[in-house]
Amino acid sequence: MNVTRRQFVKGGVAAFTVTFAAPEFLSDLARAQGAHVRNLVVLYLSGGNDSLSMLIPYNDPFYYSRRPTLAVPAGQVLQVGTDSSRVVLGLHPRLTGLKQIFDQGRLALIQRTGYPNQSRSHFTGTDIWSTADPNNAVGLGWVGRYLDSLPSPVDALVGWNTTASLPHVLQSAHTAVPAIASPSGYSFSSPNSGAEAAAERTTAVRIASHVPVDRPELAFVYGSTQGALATLDRVATVSTYNGSLTGAATYPANNGFAQALKAVAGAMVRGIGTRVFYVTTGGFDTHSGQNVVQTNGAYYNLMATLNDGLLTFYNDLRNQALLDDTLVLSFSEFGRRISENGSSGTDHGAASVMMAMGGRVNGGLYGTAPNLNTDPKNPTLENSAGDVTFETDFRSVYARVLDSWLGTDSVGLLGGNFRKTSLTFV
Amino acid sequence: MKAMPGRLTRRSDRRIEHLLRRAGFGARPDEIDYYGELSIPDAVDALIEYDQVGTDVDSLIGQPGFVGTTTRGVFSPQSVITDSRQRWLFRMVHSDRPLQEKMTLFWHNHFATGYTKIAGARGATEGARYLAAKASEDPGRVRGQIEMLRDNALGNFRDLLTNIAKDTAMLFWLDGVTNTKAKPQENFAREIMELFTMGVGHYTEPDVYAGARVFTGWNVQRIGSAADGSQHYEFVYNAAQHETTAKTFSFPIYADGNPTIPARAAAGGMQDGLDLINALAGNPNTGRYLATKIYRFFVSEVGPPDPDFVNRIASVYLQSGYDMKTVMREVLLSPQFWDTNNSFARYSWPVEYVVRALKDVGWAGFSVNDALTPLANMGQTLFEPPDVSGWRQGQAWFSTSAMLARMNFAAQLAKNQKFNLAARVKAAAAGQTPDTLLYFMQRELLTAPLDPSVTSELSSYLRATGAWTGSDAQLQTKASGLVHLLAGSSEYQFV
Known part of the structure; x- marks a missing residue:
C-alpha cells in the first residue's frame, strides 16, 4: 500500500x-x-460435543428416562428461557459465565445444526464441517476459501491458528495461515550469535523468497518457512500481553484454551493485523464416564474450561473496546446419542448446537430443541429416535457469518445458496 | 574437474540412501558402508530378513559412542513414558533393524493409541507399561502395545488385528473395557472397520452396532500380586457379558458370502470376534486400504496413488494370506519405489526428520531427551497421536510453527555439534574455501535438489561476515551455520 x-x-x-x-x-x-474491523474466531469443540448436556431441555421427561446417570436435575440448570417451539431450556450449571453473556444478549445458541445423513465418524465429520461440503469433504476449508478470496497481497498474519498443526477449516490454496501455539516460543534460533546469527536469518529469508513455483510440493514448505519468518517480529509483540484483567478474573494459567484466547486478544490489542483466528478445546468424545453433573466430572470440567476461557476473553475484549469487532463461532463434528450407553457415556450422534458470541451478536435461542420421545416417528429425531436430526443446515450458519459479518458472498464461497432469513444472530 | 573432498563412506550411487530413508530413518556412515556393498535386491533382503540380525539395540543405551539419553533416577522405559520415548528414538538412530522400527512406527500410526487417556484411566506408570514395557523387564510379564507391534512388525496382518483387539492399552483407549451385553460400546467396532481395515464408505452404521455386539465380553481382568509388582490388567473373554444373538453385516463374513455371524452360546462367543476379524482381514477393501496407506508412507505423497501399485500390493496382500513380509518385499522391489520421480516425494514426519538429522549431522554429546520438546513443537509426540486416526501427514506437518520448530531443531543440533562438525570438515580437508565447505556439507546432508539460486545464497552466506581463513573458529561458526540452514531448508524436509 x-x-x-x-x-x-x-x-x-x-x-x-x-x-x-x-x-x-x-x-x-x-x-x-x-x-471497526471484523475479527472472526472459529472455535472447534473436538470429539463431538454432547450438546444435550450443554443446552438442556430440562422439562422433557425422556431426557431423564434416557439418561438415568447423566441427566442434570432440573433444579440445577441455568435457565435461559423458552425457544420458539415452547421448550424450556437451561445451560449446564458450570456455564455461569456464558449465562451472563447470554443475559447481556451477546450469546446466540443455534439448536439442531447439522446436515442430511450426518456422518458419525470423527474424521469424516470434521472434514465435512471444515469444508462445508458433505459430498466431497477433501477440498479446502471454508475459512481457507474465504482467505483465498481476499484481494492480494494478503498479509502473512491475516490468520492465526493457535494449534500446532493446520486445521482443515483453514486449509487454503494461497494463504499460509501461521500456526502459533505459543507466541513466546515463536522465535528464530541460531547456533551462533550476533552478526553470524543475523547472517543466517538473512540468508533464510532470502532463500525463502526463491519459491520454486514449478515444484508445488516443495513450494508449500517454502510458504510455511516464508510465513514463519515474515511474522516472527510482530508475534513477539503479543507474547508480553497479559490481558486487562487481574487476579482471579484473568486468563487461568492451567487452562490451555484460555491461554490460546489470551494470545488472540493480545493479537487484537496489539493490532498486528490478524483477522481470523482458530482455537480449539478437546476431550468431548465422552464414550464413558461422562460425569455431567459431578463437580470435576469429565463433562463438568469440559464446561469449566469452555466457560472460563470464553468469559475471560469476553470481559477482556470489553475492557479493550474490541468486543464489537469480534465474533466467536463454535462447531463440533457431531452431537451425541440421546440415550446413555452402558459406560455412563454417550456414543456418536448427529445434530448439535452451535454458539455465536460477540458484541454485535443478537443473542438468544435460535431454532428448536429436539423432542426426546423415543417414538421412531418423532420428526425431531432420526436413527430410530436414537439421534437428534438437524433442523438448520450448518452451512446456513456459515452463510450468515460470511454475508453479514465478513461482508462477502456466501453463495460463491459455499457453492450454493444456504441463506436462511430467520438466522439473524449477527 | 578438480576432485572435491568428501567423506569416503558416501558413495556415488545414492539409491541406497533412498532405500534407507524410506525403509529406515536415514543412514549412519556404518549403514552406508554395510548396505552400500550390497546389490539393491540383497539390500532389500537384508532389511526384510531382520530376524537374522542379532544385536539387541537396547543393550547399547547408555554406552559411549551412541546418542545419549537423560535419566531422572533409573532409566525406566517400561514405566515412565518420557523414557519410553527416549528408548524408541534411540532405537531409530542405532538399531541395525531399521525396517523393524519403521514398520513399528507405521503400525503405531495405524493403530494409533494415546498415552494420556490410558494414564488418565490407570495412572502414569501403568499408562507407560501397557504401551511400552517389554515382557522381559516387567514383573508381570506385560508386553506393551508397541512391543507387540514391534514383534509383529512384518508379521501377519490378521494376527496384528487379533492382538490389537486383545491389547490392554487398546481396550482402555477405545473403551472395550466398558463394552457389555446390556450396553454395547461402539468405539472399537467403528474404528476397526473405519481406520484399521476397510476404510470409510465400506461399512454401514448398522455394521457398527453389530460389531459392538460382536466384541461384547472382550475385556480385561486384573491378575498377579500387588506385593511383587506383577499385578496388571490383561485380556480376558468374559462370557457372562457376551451378547449371544446373531449379527448380520453388509459385507460377507464367511467364505461362502454369508454375512451373518450365527447365534452362539456365550461360552463360545469369543469366536464371533475372531470371525469378524478374519472377515475384515480378508475383505478386498482392506487390501486396497493398506496398499494405499503403504504407497503414501513408502513410495510417494505427490499426486494420487499409482493404481497399478495399489492393485498389485492389494492382491499380494490377499494371496499371501496377509503376510506383511511378502507385501513389503514387493513394495521395496516395486518399480514405483525405485522410480526417480518418487525420490524425495514424501514429506518427512518429525521423528524421521530428527533421527535423519542426527545420523547426518552427528550425535556425540547429544541426548534424545533434548529432541522431545522440539518434536512436540513439530507436531509429533510418540505414544501420543492426536486421535485414533493417527497423525495428519503430508502438508499438514508443515504449519509455520512446525516449520519454525524444525528450523530451530536444526539450530539446536548444529550448535550442539559445532566442534564435531568443524573437526569433520578438517579431517576431510573440506575447509579450504567456502565452496569446498558447501560441497562437502551438501553431500553430508542430502536434500531434494537445491535450485542454483539457493546454493548461491548459501555460498554468499559463507562469505558474508568476513574474509575466508579456514581457521578452527571460522569453521565452527560457518559449518554449524551452514548445517542450520541446510537441515532447516525446505528441501531437507523431504525423504
Whole structure:
C-alpha cells in the first residue's frame, strides 16, 4: 500500500474500512478514531460435543428416562428461557459465565445444526464441517476459501491458528495461515550469535523468497518457512500481553484454551493485523464416564474450561473496546446419542448446537430443541429416535457469518445458496 | 574437474540412501558402508530378513559412542513414558533393524493409541507399561502395545488385528473395557472397520452396532500380586457379558458370502470376534486400504496413488494370506519405489526428520531427551497421536510453527555439534574455501535438489561476515551455520 501515514491522517482514517493489507500503524490509528474491523474466531469443540448436556431441555421427561446417570436435575440448570417451539431450556450449571453473556444478549445458541445423513465418524465429520461440503469433504476449508478470496497481497498474519498443526477449516490454496501455539516460543534460533546469527536469518529469508513455483510440493514448505519468518517480529509483540484483567478474573494459567484466547486478544490489542483466528478445546468424545453433573466430572470440567476461557476473553475484549469487532463461532463434528450407553457415556450422534458470541451478536435461542420421545416417528429425531436430526443446515450458519459479518458472498464461497432469513444472530 | 573432498563412506550411487530413508530413518556412515556393498535386491533382503540380525539395540543405551539419553533416577522405559520415548528414538538412530522400527512406527500410526487417556484411566506408570514395557523387564510379564507391534512388525496382518483387539492399552483407549451385553460400546467396532481395515464408505452404521455386539465380553481382568509388582490388567473373554444373538453385516463374513455371524452360546462367543476379524482381514477393501496407506508412507505423497501399485500390493496382500513380509518385499522391489520421480516425494514426519538429522549431522554429546520438546513443537509426540486416526501427514506437518520448530531443531543440533562438525570438515580437508565447505556439507546432508539460486545464497552466506581463513573458529561458526540452514531448508524436509 503506497500511502504515507500523513496522507491517511489528513484524509481521516475512520472513514476508511480497514483492509487486510493495511499497514500496522493504520490499524492502531483507525481503531483510535473509532473504525471497526471484523475479527472472526472459529472455535472447534473436538470429539463431538454432547450438546444435550450443554443446552438442556430440562422439562422433557425422556431426557431423564434416557439418561438415568447423566441427566442434570432440573433444579440445577441455568435457565435461559423458552425457544420458539415452547421448550424450556437451561445451560449446564458450570456455564455461569456464558449465562451472563447470554443475559447481556451477546450469546446466540443455534439448536439442531447439522446436515442430511450426518456422518458419525470423527474424521469424516470434521472434514465435512471444515469444508462445508458433505459430498466431497477433501477440498479446502471454508475459512481457507474465504482467505483465498481476499484481494492480494494478503498479509502473512491475516490468520492465526493457535494449534500446532493446520486445521482443515483453514486449509487454503494461497494463504499460509501461521500456526502459533505459543507466541513466546515463536522465535528464530541460531547456533551462533550476533552478526553470524543475523547472517543466517538473512540468508533464510532470502532463500525463502526463491519459491520454486514449478515444484508445488516443495513450494508449500517454502510458504510455511516464508510465513514463519515474515511474522516472527510482530508475534513477539503479543507474547508480553497479559490481558486487562487481574487476579482471579484473568486468563487461568492451567487452562490451555484460555491461554490460546489470551494470545488472540493480545493479537487484537496489539493490532498486528490478524483477522481470523482458530482455537480449539478437546476431550468431548465422552464414550464413558461422562460425569455431567459431578463437580470435576469429565463433562463438568469440559464446561469449566469452555466457560472460563470464553468469559475471560469476553470481559477482556470489553475492557479493550474490541468486543464489537469480534465474533466467536463454535462447531463440533457431531452431537451425541440421546440415550446413555452402558459406560455412563454417550456414543456418536448427529445434530448439535452451535454458539455465536460477540458484541454485535443478537443473542438468544435460535431454532428448536429436539423432542426426546423415543417414538421412531418423532420428526425431531432420526436413527430410530436414537439421534437428534438437524433442523438448520450448518452451512446456513456459515452463510450468515460470511454475508453479514465478513461482508462477502456466501453463495460463491459455499457453492450454493444456504441463506436462511430467520438466522439473524449477527 | 578438480576432485572435491568428501567423506569416503558416501558413495556415488545414492539409491541406497533412498532405500534407507524410506525403509529406515536415514543412514549412519556404518549403514552406508554395510548396505552400500550390497546389490539393491540383497539390500532389500537384508532389511526384510531382520530376524537374522542379532544385536539387541537396547543393550547399547547408555554406552559411549551412541546418542545419549537423560535419566531422572533409573532409566525406566517400561514405566515412565518420557523414557519410553527416549528408548524408541534411540532405537531409530542405532538399531541395525531399521525396517523393524519403521514398520513399528507405521503400525503405531495405524493403530494409533494415546498415552494420556490410558494414564488418565490407570495412572502414569501403568499408562507407560501397557504401551511400552517389554515382557522381559516387567514383573508381570506385560508386553506393551508397541512391543507387540514391534514383534509383529512384518508379521501377519490378521494376527496384528487379533492382538490389537486383545491389547490392554487398546481396550482402555477405545473403551472395550466398558463394552457389555446390556450396553454395547461402539468405539472399537467403528474404528476397526473405519481406520484399521476397510476404510470409510465400506461399512454401514448398522455394521457398527453389530460389531459392538460382536466384541461384547472382550475385556480385561486384573491378575498377579500387588506385593511383587506383577499385578496388571490383561485380556480376558468374559462370557457372562457376551451378547449371544446373531449379527448380520453388509459385507460377507464367511467364505461362502454369508454375512451373518450365527447365534452362539456365550461360552463360545469369543469366536464371533475372531470371525469378524478374519472377515475384515480378508475383505478386498482392506487390501486396497493398506496398499494405499503403504504407497503414501513408502513410495510417494505427490499426486494420487499409482493404481497399478495399489492393485498389485492389494492382491499380494490377499494371496499371501496377509503376510506383511511378502507385501513389503514387493513394495521395496516395486518399480514405483525405485522410480526417480518418487525420490524425495514424501514429506518427512518429525521423528524421521530428527533421527535423519542426527545420523547426518552427528550425535556425540547429544541426548534424545533434548529432541522431545522440539518434536512436540513439530507436531509429533510418540505414544501420543492426536486421535485414533493417527497423525495428519503430508502438508499438514508443515504449519509455520512446525516449520519454525524444525528450523530451530536444526539450530539446536548444529550448535550442539559445532566442534564435531568443524573437526569433520578438517579431517576431510573440506575447509579450504567456502565452496569446498558447501560441497562437502551438501553431500553430508542430502536434500531434494537445491535450485542454483539457493546454493548461491548459501555460498554468499559463507562469505558474508568476513574474509575466508579456514581457521578452527571460522569453521565452527560457518559449518554449524551452514548445517542450520541446510537441515532447516525446505528441501531437507523431504525423504
